[in-house]
Amino acid sequence: MKLDTPEHWQLLLEVGTLGVFHPTHATFHDPQLSAEISWSSRGHRKGRRVQVKPNTGQVMRHFPRFIGGNRASDWHNISWLVAVLFVAGSCLWVLNGWYALFPARHATVTRYLVGWSALLGGTLFELGGFCAFLECINRPSKGPVRFDYKVRALTEAEQTEFRPASKGSGHYAGPIDGEDKDKDRTYYQNKWRWVSTSVSDIGFWGNTITFISATIFWIATMTGVPNELSTESQNYYVVWDIIYWLPQVVGSTGFMLASTLLMLETQHKWWLPRPFNLGWHVGFFNFIGAIGFWLSGLFGFYAYPNGNYQRH
Numbered sequence: 001m002k003l004d005t006p007e008h009w010q011l012l013l014e015v016g017t018l019g020v021f022h023p024t025h026a027t028f029h030d031p032q033l034s035a036e037i038s039w040s041s042r043g044h045r046k047g048r049r050v051q052v053k054p055n056t057g058q059v060m061r062h063f064p065r066f067i068g069g070n071r072a073s074d075w076h077n078i079s080w081l082v083a084v085l086f087v088a089g090s091c092l093w094v095l096n097g098w099y100a101l102f103p104a105r106h107a108t109v110t111r112y113l114v115g116w117s118a119l120l121g122g123t124l125f126e127l128g129g130f131c132a133f134l135e136c137i138n139r140p141s142k143g144p145v146r147f148d149y150k151v152r153a154l155t156e157a158e159q160t161e162f163r164p165a166s167k168g169s170g171h172y173a174g175p176i177d178g179e180d181k182d183k184d185r186t187y188y189q190n191k192w193r194w195v196s197t198s199v200s201d202i203g204f205w206g207n208t209i210t211f212i213s214a215t216i217f218w219i220a221t222m223t224g225v226p227n228e229l230s231t232e233s234q235n236y237y238v239v240w241d242i243i244y245w246l247p248q249v250v251g252s253t254g255f256m257l258a259s260t261l262l263m264l265e266t267q268h269k270w271w272l273p274r275p276f277n278l279g280w281h282v283g284f285f286n287f288i289g290a291i292g293f294w295l296s297g298l299f300g301f302y303a304y305p306n307g308n309y310q311r312h
Contacts, residue, residue, distance in 0.1 A: 089124030122221030213254025248297030255290035
């Protein structure tokens with residue numbers, strides 16, 4: 001993605017882990033403020049708040065507070081919805097795994113808890129994957145600063161603040177405060193898109209593969225609902241293998257690939273992890289969870305013919 005920055009900003013460095021994709025990190029110098037400004041594709045997509053101190057070039061990131069004056073929820077922000085949907089879906093899958101491993105006293109209770117918690121969790125993951133796709137294709141692309149930040153000089157505090165918009169979808173770039181207000185009084189609002197492509201963006205591929213994989217995995221959660229598939233026929237496990245276990249294996253394989261791409265998006269070198277970066281941990285733990293789903297589906301192929309696994 002070509003960045004549109006103020007004319008006086010000087011590009012110092014561009015970094016990307018894979019040469020086939022656009023750079024995922026960039027550093028600019030603002031000679032008017034004597035400050036360095038760091039940009040990342042993931043932060044751009046998420047609308048991360050960044051502050052830059054002039055003279056020192058120190059970058060300070062601010063995280064949302066859950067007490068005080070700041071809100072802990074933002075239904076109009078697609079990035080917030082992505083996080084909430086994935087967390088809620090994960091909680092339901094933890095419940096699913098708990099009762100699959102430690103069944104309740106009554107088999108019927110276990111069967112319904114396991115089946116329906118998997119379906120609800122899969123549905124939330126499907127919605128989360130779709131929102132992540134929308135977040136990616138609707139990243140800010142218009143305005144004098146196309147970073148999802150508006151820039152304001154804080155003369156009293158001697159710092160410049162980059163902050164996400166507080167209105168609308170959370171995915172727009174505003175004008176630079178301090179500019180001639182008669183020249184530009186309007187904010188630059190992106191037209192919302194439901195379908196688009198960005199084949200040179202590693203984040204686009206990571207989120208698109210996540211959405212496709214969640215859709216495939218969703219099939220397994222729907223067919224796993226109690227009494228949905230029969231176990232009466234002699235070769236019933238063949239049907240289960242095709243429409244229950246196979247979607248789990250294929251979907252979780254996609255999750256592993258997507259998680260790898262999203263980890264690489266945060267890294268400066270493909271071989272160098274970033275364990276102190278929050279975005280890297282998101283991809284890393286998604287990868288660990290995907291391995292668990294993959295193993296679950298793989299073991300299902302072996303267990304079902306012997307009748308040793310759960311039957312609905």
